[in-house]
Amino acid sequence: MTESRNRNVSTMRRDKRFQPRTTDSYRSPVREQGGTSCRECGAVYENGRWKWSASAEHTSQLVCPACRRILEHAPAGELWLESGEYLRTHHDEVASLLRHASADEEKLHVLERLMSIEDQPEGMRVTTTGPHTLRRLSEALVRAHHGHLTIEYRDAEGVLRARWRRD
Ligand SMILES: [Zn+2]
Incomplete structure (x- = not known):
């Protein structure tokens, strides 16, 4: 295999990684630990689901998919x-x-x-x-x-x- 062929292969691989952002990016994170809440609306991420919860403290904060859509007008x-x-x-x-x-x-x-x-x-x-x-x-x-x-x-x-x- 020549040098140039190798370069082509690696270029293709690189392009594959840069896929456009899709609606999947608004899905819930797969491996968030319990004790996470949304800093915009206070929704809590527990056992793989977002829910409303009155329960205590949540140390880790992120933005839930719904609030991200609101913030990003999407x-x-x-x-x-x-x-x-x-x-x-x-x-x-x-x-x-x-x-x-x-x-x-x-x-x-x-x-x-x-x-x-x-x-x-x-x-x-x-x-x-x-x-x-x-x-x-x-x-x-x-x-x-x-x-x-x-x-x-x-x-x-x-x-x-x-x-x-x-x-
Ligand atoms: Zn939220």
């Missing part, structure tokens, strides 16, 4: 409520429903949170830290306000996207 779910007559007249009612539904989900699943509800010219944009919240919000919306809902998962982005419309 939602896992995005729901667009298209603007229209119905949304205009029911705006506050809809926003309040979404907040309540997400609070319920967050109690059960620490990493599933509402990130923001923004009013934009084309409608209301709702972002979440997890796909379950997005589904839950979308379902609650349709149950209470009917309308037309589409949900789409784009694998490449790892983001669950939904659109809702009621004229």
